[in-house]
Amino acid sequence: MKIVQLKKKENIGWEYLSKKINLNNPLVLVFGNRFLLEQANIYDEVSELFPNAHIIFASTSGDITAHSVDEDSITITAIEFEKSTFEVKTTNISALTDDSFKTGSDIINQFKKENLKFIFVVSEGSLVNGSQLTKGMNAACNNVLITGGLCGDAARFEKTLASYNESPKEGEIVAVGFYGDSLEVSFSIYGGWTPFGPERIVTKSQGNTLYELDNQPALDLYKKYLGEKSKDLPGAALLYPMNVRIENEDQSIVRTILNINEEDHSMIFAGDIPENSKVQLMMTNVDNIANASERAAKQASLNREKSPELAFLVSCIGRKLVLDQRVEEEVEEVISVVGENTVISGFYSYGEIAPFNGESNCQLHNQTMTVTLLSE
Structure with a gap:
């Protein structure tokens, strides 16, 4: 070679x-x-x-x-x-x-x-x-x-x-x-990322678009966690991805937010977020x-x-x-x-x-x- x-x-x-x-x-x-x-x-x-x-x-x-x-x-x-x-x-x-x-x-x-x-x-x-x-x-x-x-x-x-x-x-x-x-x-x-905070259930999603967590608008809940950093979305979401545990799957996966929709309060991810999955925020350090x-x-x-x-x-x-x-x-x-x-x-x-x-x-x-x- x-x-x-x-x-x-x-x-x-x-x-x-x-x-x-x-x-x-x-x-x-x-x-x-x-x-x-x-x-x-x-x-x-x-x-x-x-x-x-x-x-x-x-x-x-x-x-x-x-x-x-x-x-x-x-x-x-x-x-x-x-x-x-x-x-x-x-x-x-x-x-x-x-x-x-x-x-x-x-x-x-x-x-x-x-x-x-x-x-x-x-x-x-x-x-x-x-x-x-x-x-x-x-x-x-x-x-x-x-x-x-x-x-x-x-x-x-x-x-x-x-x-x-x-x-x-x-x-x-x-x-x-x-x-x-x-x-x-x-x-x-x-990866090297660690879950933190409460685990929530995906109650409404379609493909890679997440609409609701615990029957609440997903974007609103996410902004609440981000606080001041929410003004920098979607870029700020890269620092706080989601750990996703899918029903009947052995391995959990990490999903990054690619974009947000202010009109319907949804979040678009790089991959699927199936309904009934359990998700949790993640963080890490250098x-x-x-x-x-x-x-x-x-x-x-x-x-x-x-x-x-x-x-x-x-x-x-x-x-x-x-x-x-x-x-x-x-x-x-x-x-x-x-x-x-x-x-x-x-x-x-x-x-x-x-x-x-x-x-x-x-x-x-x-x-x-x-x-x-x-x-x-």
């Missing part, structure tokens, strides 16, 4: 973060600031750097390398596989009348399944219902590891962009399927988040035959807001485990895609660090 990384900031040219080498038919991941990805010449710039490449764009709430975490930049990670192969497939949520389950199953059904080892997904993060998307992907492809994340737009929540071999656009979902027995892939997720990232890296590293060459990190925008000036600490914790020879590529997201530890079907998570390790 050969890997090249570059970074670009506004009005500054591309800077190599690694040794410049020629790559043959590489997979090129371009993670970056939404406004920079909207610039008219960005696709031409990247394709000029890598003429025979498979180029994937994804807007983020911060792009991650071993060198830094940046919110106002674009990072390229170009990967040439020596023995493994890959295919790239796309679909668009707006073209399927917002049916996230069908979108998920459709994109996975495009892959040939023989010898399919792993799928990495970057999904638009504004329109999609992430929990229905992952259910659709699982329905189409059982027992194949799927990880990735929902694209971001800093803490603006205006729109997200993604694309494959064209200029970044809205509504796009891109998946990369990796093939080959030589490829070793492992993963883990951890140390807990950094420790959770270290645990994820250690868990992903267990029982590997080969040291990882590449690490995909997808972390939540809510974690980034808590970490603030210390945001690089959670990445440093991962590096301390996987080693400085492992290339780090990733982004801060509106939702993380991975199975629970020890399980095979992927889920939508919020407020986690997802670590995926690859080697040939």
